[in-house]
Amino acid sequence: MLDSITFQLVAIVMLGIVSQWIAWRFKLPAIVIMSLVGLIVGPLLHLFNPEESFGELFNPIISLAVAIILFEGSLSLDIREIKGFRRSIFRISTVGSLITWITGSLAAHFLAGISLDVSFIIGGLFIVTGPTVIMPLLRQAKLKERPATILKWEGIVVDPFGALVALFAMEAVLWANKMITGTSLLMFFGASVLTAIIGIGAGYLLGRLLEHGYIPEFLKSPIVLVSVLLVFVLSDGIMHETGLLAVTAMGIVMANMHLTSFRDLLHFKENISVLMISSIFIMLTASLSNNTLMDILNWRMLIFVLAMLFIVRPLSIWLSTIGVGLTKQERTLIGWIAPRGIVALTVSGFFAGRLSEAGFQDADIITALTLALVFATVLAHGFSISWLARKLGLQAxxxxxxxxxxxxxxxxxxxxxxxxxxxxxxxxxxxxxxxxxxxxxxxxxxxxxxxxxxxxxxxxxxxxxxxxxxxxxxxxxxxxxxxxxxxxxxxxxxxxxxxxxxxxxxxxxxxxxxLFDQDNDIHTLNRYIDEGYMIRKTQLTEQYTLGDFLEDDSHKTIPLFAVDKDNNLVFLSNAKKRAFEPGTTIVSLTSPTRKMEKALEKASNVDIPTKD
CATH class of the missing domain: 3.40.50.720 (NAD(P)-binding Rossmann-like Domain)
Incomplete structure (x- = not known):
């Protein structure tokens, strides 16, 4: 049964979703759980290897999934969202990316011992962060609006940009080594512009069709999904990896057309994206070989990863954000958070294969180096983002x-x-x-x-x-x-x-x-306030339970919510069916007469001393 492709496909989806649930239940980074699960079922236990099982379908499945994920992420890039900090995003995406490219290439050459040609390509590839890892971290950390928005925009915009930079670097290296002509280099720029135009045109045309009712409601989401895949395939056919640019441009155009049916599309794409991210991470990590995992432990690789974490990223952010109005705390947080994800892993395989065919001896190390950086950043940033945001006062x-x-x-x-x-x-x-x-x-x-x-x-x-x-x-x-x-x-x-x-x-x-009992609608509750009802807090004990509280002149007391010993709120949609431990506080709306009765009762139990 384990050899069945159908079983493996279902198992991958199930493991991905279960990993997401475990991460939600125990408040852990979802990317970390998915990566560990993939390693366990793949290279550690050898239960299955998706790359071997799916054969030639493996890379197309990954590529199409990445296209959908990028499109879904770009649908959230509404220009109105960044009115106050466009300069920050622009500088980080341009100047910051250039600094990361240069310093990352130098680190790969001098620290990892890779040739300068291959390092030049790796430096471009490692510009990417990406929505596959950024978005789950942002949901987990609950950052304040400005740092959260900057990280989101950077991750989505730089993803296709980084792939194109690496592609340009490879074309430039091949041209410098006289393996291709200058015409091929010009074709790269032409293909990039053409695919961007295709994405913009497709997004605008599809948006107009949706808005003017040429597509019925029940077909909107399916047609959008098919259109995204078609644009990606056509653009990628013009030049490899330019499809990512096309679908990102398509999503940004549609996001800024302010379509009336936009929210329904966004919810559909979010659900698809969660499914894709969960499955793809399992597929990629389960397909790793033991040799690749051993290569990660090379000391030169570890030094390179540390340099990327503690030198390259912070330096690029601090230099690129000079004078844009970000606080030191915001620059520190953004300078630390840069996890790499699916795009880096998938694109690295393409570059490794292409450079190996061209005769570059150290091309094989690209996959292991990418994997080391992905795992290190996912673990380091996944477990530290909430803590650091809290320390810097940037957690909402x-x-x-x-x-x-x-x-x-x-x-x-x-x-x-x-x-x-x-x-x-x-x-x-x-x-x-x-x-x-x-x-x-x-x-x-x-x-x-x-x-x-x-x-x-x-x-x-x-x-x-x-x-x-x-x-x-x-x-x-x-x-x-x-x-x-x-x-x-x-x-x-x-x-x-x-x-x-x-x-x-x-x-x-x-x-x-x-909330509350059916008789206590908002009109009734407001009338009670006019009559002088007030808030009362009652702590439950082993002797005084919720049942006692509800029976205690209930017609004059309306339970609102409970607060347990850990300060968690529980709203009482049906108080009579709930059970609370001693120490829980019940907050209720109490009539003024009941409050007075309680005060008189308490006073009557006090012994008043008399004079001899």
Whole structure:
């Protein structure tokens, strides 16, 4: 069964997704888990070798997957996102890349002992970072907006640029050694320009077809996917590796056309990209030979990798970002984070084969050197990015933030109660006046429509992993919840109970999980606030359980959320079905009469001393 190609293909996909789940469950870098799993099933246990099993299909599968990943990444490159730091991204992608190319080539020659010709090519290849490794790290680290955006743009833009630089370097080396003519070198530049035009033209044409209704909804995502693959294959047929440039240009053009169906396309491509990244990393690492792994342990390679980590990358960032307005902390973080990924691994195989055919003796070492840098950067940056961001004050938050949509008296005191446990809280509403009480209580507020593009690009939503829709419009709440399901997950999205109509009118797949009891909709809760209801915190003990709390004059107390001993929030969508350990605090909305009764009860139990 292990020899079956069908079984191996399914096993690879399954192992990739399981690796992603393990990384999510234990808060570990996903790239690290996928790489280790691939090494275990491949060169360590020899369960299967995808490169041998798939034969001639192996490289095309990898190439097509990389094309989809790059296109999906470039779809997120909206120019509006970088309004305040375009200079930083431009300088890092140009001047920084040039410095990395030169210093990386020198390090490969003098430290790894590779010939100057081959080092010149390797230096160009190692410019790339890439979305396959950057995007998972950014999701893990929760960086502040500016460093996160700069790293994302650099990774996606430089990926095809680095491959082209390495391709140019190889053509230049072959020309200098009189293995090709000057005409071939000119053809390289012509092919690069032509494929970029193909990508731009295809992206614009496809965007217009989508926007004007020439493609039905059910065919939009499939046609976009097929178009990406077609553009990649045609461009790569003109000149190897230029297909990456074409699909990146195609994605950037479509991202900046502001298509009405853009979000649906983006969600589809994100799902495909996760599947591709998971599978490709397993395939690449499982196909490695023991000899290649042994080559990595060469001391000269290790010195080269250390130089790339601690000298080449920081130097390129610090020099290229002089005078662009970045803080020392931001330059330090960006100067450390530069993990290499799938593109570097796949492209290195092409260059190794081409240079070996041309007679360069040390071409075989390119794959091992690339693998060493990929593993080292993935491990070093994967385990350090969150720690370093926290130390430099560039992490948006360590705590789970809560975003409440809908300003009201109840939302204000609800947010204040959450914030009292050091949780980031944001209230968004379309009305400035609706947020007045929240502002008075020191709650962070934003005026705007959560569903508008303006809010998306001007409000940093990174710290907020939980969303509560609490406007007075039931249908609007449901729409908000449905919009954020792909980003936050259904388990992190709540809405106040339906106020008008029958709750069964709303499908379980529409809207978020209902907070509180059905009778306590936002209108009722706001009325309670007007009547003087207030926040009460009750700690559970072994003697006083949740059941006791719920039975204790429940008609005057509304449980809102719980906070366990580790300061984790648990929203009470159905309090009666939950069990909490002693030490958990229940935060509730309590009537003023109940508060007074508790105070009188407490006072009656106090012995008042009398005078003799």
């Amino acid at each position: 938050t360590e705590e789970t933030g809560v975003m409440i949509v809908g300003g009201s008296p109840f939302s204000a005191i609800f947010a204040e109660a959450i914030q009292s446990y050091n949780k980031p809280v944001l209230i968004i509403d379309r009305s400035w006046g609706a947020l007045s009480q929240a502002r008075q209580l020191g709650i962070k507020t934003e005026v705007g429509d959560i569903l508008s593009e303006h809010t998306e690009y001007h409000v940093d939503l990174t710290p907020y992993e939980i969303l509560i829709a609490a406007t007075e419009e039931d249908s609007y709440n449901a729409l908000i919840c449905q919009r954020f399901v792909p980003e936050l997950g259904r388990e992190n999205i709540f809405q106040t109970p339906i106020h008008t109509g029958d709750p069964s009118d709303y499908s379980k797949s529409i809207g978020g999980k209902a």
